[in-house]
Amino acid sequence: MEVTRRKVLIGAAAGGGLLVAWALRSRSYPAPLSPGKNEYGFDAWLKIGTDGVVTVAVPQLEMGQGITTLLPQIVAVELGADWRQIAVEPVPSSGAYANVPLAAKWAPLWTPHFAGIADAADDFIARRFAQTSRFTATAEGTSLAAYEHPCRNAAAGARAVLAMAAADRWDVSWEECEAQGGFITHGDKRLTFAALAQDAAGYSLPDPAPLRPDPAQEAPISGGGGGSGDFQRLDLPSKVDGSFLYSADVRLPDMVFASIRHGQLLKPKLTSFNKPAAAGIKGLVAIIEGKRWLAAVADSWWAADQALSAMTPHFDVPEPVQSETITQLLDTGVRSGKATRVAERGAGDAVMDKPDLALRYDIAPAVHAALETSAATARYADGRLELWIASQAPERARAAAAKALGLSAADVVLYPMAAGGSFDLRLDHDHAIEAALIAREVAKDRPRPVQLMWSRGQEMLAARPRTPAAVLVTAHLLSGGQGEIESLKLRMAAPSTALEFGHRLFGNMTSWAAIEAAADKADPMALEGAMPSYAIPNVAVDHVPVKIALPTGRMRGNAHGITAFVVESFIDEMAWRQQREPLSYRIEMLGEDVRLAQCLQNVARLAGWDAGKDQSGQGLACHRIGEGRIACVATARRDDGGARVIKMSAVVDIGRIVNLDIARQQIEGGLVFGMAMALGASTDYSDGEPLTTRLADLHLPQLADCPEIEVDFIASEEDPVDPGELGAVVAAPAIANALHSATGLRLRHLPLFSEDL
Numbered sequence: 001m002e003v004t005r006r007k008v009l010i011g012a013a014a015g016g017g018l019l020v021a022w023a024l025r026s027r028s029y030p031a032p033l034s035p036g037k038n039e040y041g042f043d044a045w046l047k048i049g050t051d052g053v054v055t056v057a058v059p060q061l062e063m064g065q066g067i068t069t070l071l072p073q074i075v076a077v078e079l080g081a082d083w084r085q086i087a088v089e090p091v092p093s094s095g096a097y098a099n100v101p102l103a104a105k106w107a108p109l110w111t112p113h114f115a116g117i118a119d120a121a122d123d124f125i126a127r128r129f130a131q132t133s134r135f136t137a138t139a140e141g142t143s144l145a146a147y148e149h150p151c152r153n154a155a156a157g158a159r160a161v162l163a164m165a166a167a168d169r170w171d172v173s174w175e176e177c178e179a180q181g182g183f184i185t186h187g188d189k190r191l192t193f194a195a196l197a198q199d200a201a202g203y204s205l206p207d208p209a210p211l212r213p214d215p216a217q218e219a220p221i222s223g224g225g226g227g228s229g230d231f232q233r234l235d236l237p238s239k240v241d242g243s244f245l246y247s248a249d250v251r252l253p254d255m256v257f258a259s260i261r262h263g264q265l266l267k268p269k270l271t272s273f274n275k276p277a278a279a280g281i282k283g284l285v286a287i288i289e290g291k292r293w294l295a296a297v298a299d300s301w302w303a304a305d306q307a308l309s310a311m312t313p314h315f316d317v318p319e320p321v322q323s324e325t326i327t328q329l330l331d332t333g334v335r336s337g338k339a340t341r342v343a344e345r346g347a348g349d350a351v352m353d354k355p356d357l358a359l360r361y362d363i364a365p366a367v368h369a370a371l372e373t374s375a376a377t378a379r380y381a382d383g384r385l386e387l388w389i390a391s392q393a394p395e396r397a398r399a400a401a402a403k404a405l406g407l408s409a410a411d412v413v414l415y416p417m418a419a420g421g422s423f424d425l426r427l428d429h430d431h432a433i434e435a436a437l438i439a440r441e442v443a444k445d446r447p448r449p450v451q452l453m454w455s456r457g458q459e460m461l462a463a464r465p466r467t468p469a470a471v472l473v474t475a476h477l478l479s480g481g482q483g484e485i486e487s488l489k490l491r492m493a494a495p496s497t498a499l500e501f502g503h504r505l506f507g508n509m510t511s512w513a514a515i516e517a518a519a520d521k522a523d524p525m526a527l528e529g530a531m532p533s534y535a536i537p538n539v540a541v542d543h544v545p546v547k548i549a550l551p552t553g554r555m556r557g558n559a560h561g562i563t564a565f566v567v568e569s570f571i572d573e574m575a576w577r578q579q580r581e582p583l584s585y586r587i588e589m590l591g592e593d594v595r596l597a598q599c600l601q602n603v604a605r606l607a608g609w610d611a612g613k614d615q616s617g618q619g620l621a622c623h624r625i626g627e628g629r630i631a632c633v634a635t636a637r638r639d640d641g642g643a644r645v646i647k648m649s650a651v652v653d654i655g656r657i658v659n660l661d662i663a664r665q666q667i668e669g670g671l672v673f674g675m676a677m678a679l680g681a682s683t684d685y686s687d688g689e690p691l692t693t694r695l696a697d698l699h700l701p702q703l704a705d706c707p708e709i710e711v712d713f714i715a716s717e718e719d720p721v722d723p724g725e726l727g728a729v730v731a732a733p734a735i736a737n738a739l740h741s742a743t744g745l746r747l748r749h750l751p752l753f754s755e756d757l
Contacts, residue, residue: 032094033057040201042161044096045154046075052182052194054079055087059097060147061138061392061426062090063419064669065724066233066662070144071151073231073659077216078155080179081193088234090416093395097150098130102142108525109502137393139427139554141626141722144658148215148720156209158200165199166191175210218660220713231659235418247390247417248375252449255377256285258438259305260295260452262462263315264688266549267512268292273313281307288441295438301453320688321549326468329546333493334360334470337544340522343531346538349489355474357574361566363494363750364682365465367690368555369698372420374431374454374463378439380405381447385412385439389432390419396505397429401436403508423673424554425463427505457693460683464511464553467526469494469562473570483578483585487538490530490566496545497552498525498559511551519547529563529729533596533624534571534589550685556673557729560625565750568621568733573746581611582620582737596624598714599631599651606712607633607649612741617646619738623730628721629653629714632671634734635707637742642753645675645735647708652726655718663723667711670727675707676700678732682751699753 035041038050047055056072068088076086091097103110104126107118111129118125129135159179166184167174169191176186183190218231238244263270273294278284283299284307292315296307341348377388378401385405391397391414398414419426435452442450454462469492476487496518503514522543530541555561575585583604590597600622603609612618622631635647648671657663680699683692692698736747 030094032091032096033089040197042158042201043154043205044094045151046079046158048158048193048197050194050197052085052192053087054081054085054193055089057091057097058088059091059093059136060143061390061416061419061422062235063138063390063392063422063426065666066659067138067143068235069231069233069662070658071147072234074148074151074216075155076231078152078212079159080181082182083231085182085193086234092414092416093134093136093398095131095134097136097147098127098134099136099142099146100127100130101145102137102140103127103130103135105140105142106502109498110506112499112502134395136395137427139392139424141628141724144720144722152211152215153209156211157205160206160210161200161203162193162196164203165196215656216658217656218658220657220660220715222712233662245417246372246420247377247388248372248420248451248453250377250388250417250451252377252379255449255451256297256299256442257301257304258288258295258297258435258450258452259301259308260293260434260454260458261308261313262293262458264317265321265461265685266317266319266551266688268315268317268688270294271314271316273311275311277310277312278307281310286442286445287311288438290434290437293434295434295452297438297442297450301451305455317688319549321685323684323686326548326550326685329548330362330468330470330493333544333546334472334491337493337546339491339542339544341540342522342524342527342543343541344539345531345536347487348538348540349487351538352474352476352487352489354476356477357577358472358474359570359573359748361471361473361569361748363467363469363471363562363565364684365468365550365552366555366561366677366682366750367460367465367698368423368425368463369676369681369695369700370419370421370423370425373456373459375451376431376435377449377451378435379447379449380436380439380443383407383411385436386415387412387432387436388415388417389429390417390422390426391429391432392422392424392426393429393505397432400429400508401432404433404436405440423556424558427501427554428464430462456695460690460693464551465683466555466558466561467494467497467552468548468550471562471566473566475570475574483574483580485534485536485574485589488532488536489540489542490527490563491542491544492527492530492562493544493546494526495548495552496521496523496526497554499523500552501554515547515549515551518545520545526559527563528558529560529623529625530567532567532571533593534586535592536589556670557725560623560725560729561677561732562750564621564623564729565732565736568623568730569736569746569748572620572733572737572740576740583609583611586620586622593624593629595653595714596622596629596631599629599653602712602714603631603633603649603651606651606710607635607647609633612737615742615744617738617742619734619736619741621730621733621737623726625725625729626721627655627718628723628726630667630726630730632727632730632734634731634738636735636738638739643679643735643739644705645707645738648675648731648734649710650727650730651712651714652723653714653716654721654723654726655716656720657713658720660713663713664711666723667727668709670724671709671731672701672706674728674731675735677728678735678750678752680751680753699751
């Protein structure tokens with residue numbers, strides 16, 4: 001059922017109150033943005049103080065993508081506030097901040113049997129689920145899609161009542177008043193927001209809110225220019241001077257610190273540890289024994305970690321994870337496993353007959369390597385739990401911690417913190433559960449806040465990498481043509497990672513239970529991006545679900561990080577085999593996606609595209625995620641260490657650009673991230689443990705390795721699209737194609753170093 005009537009959020013005046021969301025029937029929520037002394041609330045999204053400060057609610061996790069600037073910018077533009085007046089407040093999960101587009105996209109995960117009735121962003125069932133479950137998760141680049149309009153409506157409503165308050169003082173019509181720079185004006189009369197806030201809070205918000213004709217927008221500047229500078233990142237000064245607080249920076253009175261050792265993968269059981277060996281560790285507070293982990297608590301993290309090392313815990317693992325076993329399972333799957341058709345165009349592979357080209361691609365597990373490892377602070381007292389944590393799905397983390405302690409979710413308070421990088425790693429919340437359990441045990445002596453932080457080695461062991469995969473691509477050419485593809489088929493053997501993740505997130509399952517629940521079930525989300533933008537008349541996309549013992553999870557770009565590499569590497573190789581110039585070969589097939597073709601044409605001019613001839617080392621790739629498009633030219637060469645990327649040029653179409661500086665930062669950062677995925681950021685497993693446990697061993701790009709990067713944007717009035725994942729997925733195929741130009745070798749593995757240059 002579709003609800004098209006606009007949903008209105010009505011805020012109380014001073015002192016909080018209730019918010020009412022109108023759907024088929026009304027629902028109420030406690031006001032999540034509580035006004036303090038001399039502050040007045042306007043809707044769920046902003047409050048204005050008598051000092052003129054406009055505080056904007058941000059329900060999404062800040063993890064470097066700039067959401068704590070983007071949403072306030074939208075409010076400031078619509079409200080007519082001065083950017084110097086804007087403040088930010090992270091808010092707890094609430095139905096008032098439901099991320100409906102993400103709930104719709106993830107419908108197969110929370111309602112697998114009825115996903116088809118809730119997979120539209122304006123669907124009532126998806127909205128209802130998101131509101132009632134306080135689903136505010138940060139993922140899939142949905143922040144602007146979910147929150148731009150609510151932010152604009154809230155700001156427009158606040159602007160209207162501020163104008164009403166001023167108009168009554170001046171005895172004029174409020175519609176004739178203007179809002180700009182933090183003032184309400186009428187002719188030569190003007191009053192500050194601060195002077196009007198108290199009176200304005202007593203007026204009823206208009207329905208509908210009087211939106212400005214133009215939303216927040218910055219025009220792209222050719223040649224790598226920055227934005228207007230009017231909306232600089234709000235978090236930048238504190239990040240530069242080191243005062244910005246991440247989850248590991250929490251400090252509370254009487255706090256103690258915990259370190260932890262997890263058992264090997266998969267399903268370990270703690271069998272022994274030498275407790276007396278830790279007796280001499282100064283500052284040791286407690287030793288906490290879990291079924292599958294051992295933790296030590298001390299007055300410093302270092303002391304706690306030293307205690308664990310001294311106790312040498314041992315675990316029993318029935319069938320430890322082995323990379324060789326995973327490789328064999330994927331190989332068997334891609335060769336002979338039972339496949340399920342998850343996407344099809346035209347006649348699929350019915351007209352494939354004998355393929356003209358068949359190529360195999362292999363993807364190794366990729367690790368997140370976020371700068372900040374998993375950290376959570378917990379305080380348990382009198383049957384209540386407080387959690388300070390960075391989480392992309394805070395309500396699910398809160399519910400999981402409550403269940404672990406046998407509490408009601410109402411007895412758990414979660415304070416949202418920022419993350420030092422995430423790349424979707426913070427969608428899982430094992431450390432929240434562990435911190436809660438450790439805090440409860442410590443409280444048996446006396447209640448004290450406990451901060452748990454995973455070491456880098458423990459993060460590499462316990463975090464879930466991007467899935468490994470084996471992909472077979474076959475193509476049949478148009479008879480008598482010039483290399484045009486008539487039929488294309490992708491057959492991917494891989495775990496059903498999205499379903500596995502869904503069971504963990506929404507079913508609160510353990511890793512091994514989630515693997516069992518997802519086993520043998522086809523996962524369309526595992527092949528997102530496999531249906532090419534190219535106008536190939538017949539395309540078949542098959543998934544061979546393979547059950548492996550390695551728990552897998554989401555990562556920046558997710559399936560697109562695999563499918564973009566596979567499709568763009570294959571298309572490039574097809575062009576060379578048919579002696580076609582790679583750029584024109586692609587554009588010829590993009591008649592149905594003019595926007596992507598324009599990205600390709602523009603990046604060719606930007607990079608001085610030379611078709612990769614004469615071992616020039618230039619490689620081309622393009623990709624589309626939703627309505628976001630990117631084309632990239634990479635320049636790379638052979639190096640003593642394997643490969644060196646010299647330059648990356650990208651042209652991007654992300655619709656209307658809200659903040660040009662942040663968009664550019666996201667593309668640039670994504671390209672470097674994608675370069676890391678192409679050249680390293682992976683590990684093998686032996687006896688249940690990763691063979692790589694340090695950042696230094698992941699072949700991550702250092703500052704000296706970062707190439708020259710230039711980014712241009714396509715001017716557009718389309719709805720804005722998140723740019724954070726586009727660069728991350730297009731870099732690997734562009735680099736692989738560049739290395740082919742430079743060396744003549746085709747690299748069909750990720751990371752590329754897994755093949756010998």
